[in-house]
Amino acid sequence: MSEKSSNWPEWLPLRQELRSRTPYGAPQVSADSRLNTNENPYPLPDEVSSSIAREISLHLSELNRYPDRDAVKLRAAIANYVNAFVRPGGDLKSGNIWPANGSNEVLQTILLAFEGSVAGFSPSYSMHPLLAMGTGKRFEMIPLDSNFSLDLDAAISQIDLLRPSIFFLTTPNNPTGRSIPQNEIRLIVDAVSKHGGLTIVDEAYGEFSEDPSALELLDTTPSLIVVRTMSKAFAFAGGRIGYAIAREEVISALQLVRLPYHLSSITQLAGVAALSHAQELLKEVGQIKIEREWLSSQLRSLGFTVVKSDANFILFGGFKEVTAISGWSSDQLWRELLDRGVLIRDVGIKGFLRVTVGLPDENRRFITVLRQVISK
Ligand SMILES: Cc1ncc(COP(=O)(O)O)c(C=O)c1O
Missing domain, CATH: 3.40.640.10 (Type I PLP-dependent aspartate aminotransferase-like (Major domain))
Incomplete structure (x- = not known):
């Protein structure tokens, strides 16, 4: 039985309200640009990872406790x-x-x-x-x-x-x-x-x-x-x-x-x-905010509706379920972007998709790919 299956055997005393459910989670598919789970795209600075490694190695022998x-x-x-x-x-x-x-x-x-x-x-x-x-x-x-x-x-x-x-x-x-x-x-x-x-x-x-x-x-x-x-x-x-x-x-x-x-x-x-x-x-938070504003203005200039964001992601719409601007439905667009290596998130709101602000290169790639897809 697959992890996502909801055909639970009768003998399993699973709670009734869980029988029709699938585990929560964004699709874990590989993509060149993963802009779907609102992570911070910047790796830990070297001095921080060294400091963590030093602390842990000093106490490794105490893992018996x-x-x-x-x-x-x-x-x-x-x-x-x-x-x-x-x-x-x-x-x-x-x-x-x-x-x-x-x-x-x-x-x-x-x-x-x-x-x-x-x-x-x-x-x-x-x-x-x-x-x-x-x-x-x-x-x-x-x-x-x-x-x-x-x-x-x-x-x-x-x-x-x-x-x-x-x-x-x-x-x-x-x-x-x-x-x-x-x-x-x-x-x-x-x-x-x-x-x-x-x-x-x-x-x-x-x-x-x-x-x-x-x-x-x-x-x-x-x-x-x-x-x-x-x-x-x-x-x-x-x-x-x-x-x-x-x-x-x-x-x-x-x-x-x-x-x-x-x-x-x-x-x-x-x-x-x-x-x-x-x-x-926290040093990259400022850069992420600058990129958020850049992405928002690019999406607007492509004709999408952009919800003003105070976070590290943007919800945008304007798909044919809602208006005819792009001529694409949100799930079609999500798939087309993924086929070109850009993974964003379909959060289940009809006519909207969510993109996480990534590294500057990833954001530019997303906009380029999006422009190619909608002008097809
Ligand atoms: C609003 C909100 N709360 C909580 C979480 C959970 O974050 P974590 O369990 O990684 O701290 C998330 C993660 O996406 C979130 O979007």
Whole structure:
């Protein structure tokens, strides 16, 4: 039986809601330019990889022992980074931080710890509903408007109706790239907490945005959990480190359900070493933003509709499902690009595709290939 099959044998006591599902994930096909999973395209600088290698080699003989279960050094290093770069002058301590193997695991841990139903906007990060399902929770979607913007009044009425225990808000949003302004975040967090709910602000792409982090609301809002990751701006997707930032009570609650020793010693050592080079790791963020604007203007000049992005990817449309500009449907175009070595992402929004900002050469290649295809 293939990994993706949904013909499950009767004897397998698989949960009913999983029977029709396939595992989440972007197609792992080889392509010359892989612009589909919102990674940072720049390799780690040599000094950072040497520093990680040195740290790990110094402690290799200790792999007979379990890692620090509470990842104290890594949590302190993350708190220092957040106090220096995310909310300068902040005084977060390691007790305000919970790291795990990528922010997906952090989100799953939150859903395991708290009861009740979950809600969030749509379209948004498709793992949020999947994680809710995996942890046995109902997920209610509140649609964004046709421009992928938030209708604040409608959203707050829906929150009042649904009274979710956990509300997901992603800013900048994936797959649209749009940010939600701070005052609107505050109103949503207040609406959710009025009914006793927690709001998770997923800031996986926060470093690419000019907007301040929702962390500024933490002093006045105990029901807020900000989740960030080292996978995107930090160029550390393979290192698998994401983290929650919240009040100490919230972090203590997460520890009730975390697996013992969930973060390997190697991950912890690598994370601490990488964070000691935060400045160098983030140095390409500016270049990625310049390339994002270049790609957006090129796509516009080719006649596509471009959603303004604050992240390291761009959602663009104008396909024949929606308008007749390009004469191509989004899935046809996706395939034509792949046949020419450029892999982007069909995120399942009719008439739109998402491209991750790559290296300058990859971005130029994408535009050249796109121009060739649509002028065929
Ligand atoms: C909005 C959002 N949140 C979380 C994640 C998960 O990232 P990771 O598990 O690599 O930290 C992603 C990854 O694409 C994302 O787009």
